[in-house]
Amino acid sequence: MLLERANNFGFLNEESFILIHKILERSGVGPTTYVPEALLEMPPRLTLDEARNESNLVLFGAVDELLEKTKVEAKDIGILVVNCCLFNPTPSLSDTIVNHYKLRGNILIYNLSGMGCSAGVIAVDFAKRLLEAHPNSYALVLSTENQISSLYKGNNPSMLLTNCLFRMGGSAALLSSHPSDRSRSKYQLVHSLRTHVGADDSSYQCVFQEEDEKEIVGVKLSKDLMNVARDALRVHITSLGPLVLPISEKLKYVKNLVERKILKKKIEPYMPNFKLAFDQFCMHTGGRAVLDRMQKSLELDDFHMEPSRMTLYRYGNTSSSSVWYELSYCEAKGRVKKGHKIWQMAFGSGFKVNTAVWYALKNVDPKSLKNAWMDEIDDFPVPLPMNKHMIKA
Secondary structure, eight states: OHHHHHHHHSOOOHHHHHHHHHHHHHSOOOTTOOOOHHHHSSSOOOOHHHHHHHHHHHHHHHHHHHHHHHOOOGGGOOEEEEEOSSOOOSSOHHHHHHHHHTOOTTOEEEEEOSOGGGHHHHHHHHHHHHHHHSSSOEEEEEEEOOHHHHOOOSOOHHHHHHHHHBOOOEEEEEEEOOGGGGGGOSEEEEEEEEEEOTTSHHHHTSEEEEEOTTSOEEEEEOTTHHHHHHHHHHHHHHHHHHHHSOHHHHHHHHHHHHHHHTSOOOOOOOOOOGGGTOSEEEEOOOOHHHHHHHHHHHTOOHHHHHHHHHHHHHHOBOGGGHHHHHHHHHHHTTOOOTTOEEEEEEEETTTEEEEEEEEEOSOOOGGGOOSTTTTTGGGOSOOOOOOTTOOOO
């Protein structure tokens, strides 16, 4: 359907159409992802009103379900953080939520823009800091992206990839600093960590919104992206490791560091075994190549990558909300048990790597859940085709 619409839309030349066909075949994205209705019409309605409708449909639906689950009244929410990278209307998306749910007049609202796919974790970290400053409060965190406003209508190959991977989706999470809420909460946020390598020019420019040679705006992905992500991940886990790893892994890392830096031995840097620190892994679904690289770099098994690969297959890259689809997958599979530690990690433009570490306060019973996976979780995991870039555990 996407190929048919792209062909009929008329902006693609033959070379670009062939490229999109190849990308879709190898992307790891399945056949049942979601796009806005306005994109499926001929011609597509790429208007500001339709972009607003897309965001409203996603965010209102997510918030409605969240309030129903938690039994928290909208008037009791004291902090609101909304993140969307490329769609920034006036009034803001956070203003739209205040208006729709008639939130109280002294609510603290924040609208994060331009921060890429890792902004969902940034929003959680931000909400945590605000809750520390405002005890006995609720913080509502909303993460989404907007397809209509970010569609690229040109033929630059480095800008076409975003059209192929990104899909419609979003998430809502409620954080509390009420001590009385601990008994009914699913998770406790134990660590949030942010790494920014944007001081380096190649890192800063590897995901860049700009105009192509015909002055058509799009997001360009540079050929250095995978190397930038790899190097940023190394910096990030150097800070994360001491917070989460057992002492045995810390000693191995220090020993390797001494041998390389002081004794000048020509050996590979030691990659700590993060499987000893975490029970569930929610790695951002940036794309199949990104997941392959993360699996290889972190030496993870197929089981640990399953939530990410299945999220990419079923929902596509939903940007900053993808780590929540992945956690929902773990819950729907009945994998989250009391005492488990969950690692949410996402990459984002800038370039950034951000982590949230959650501690499960209870067993999460899939029979009691209502989430994005429950109607079809028994159909997953699905077998994915292998190619020369895939990793065999």
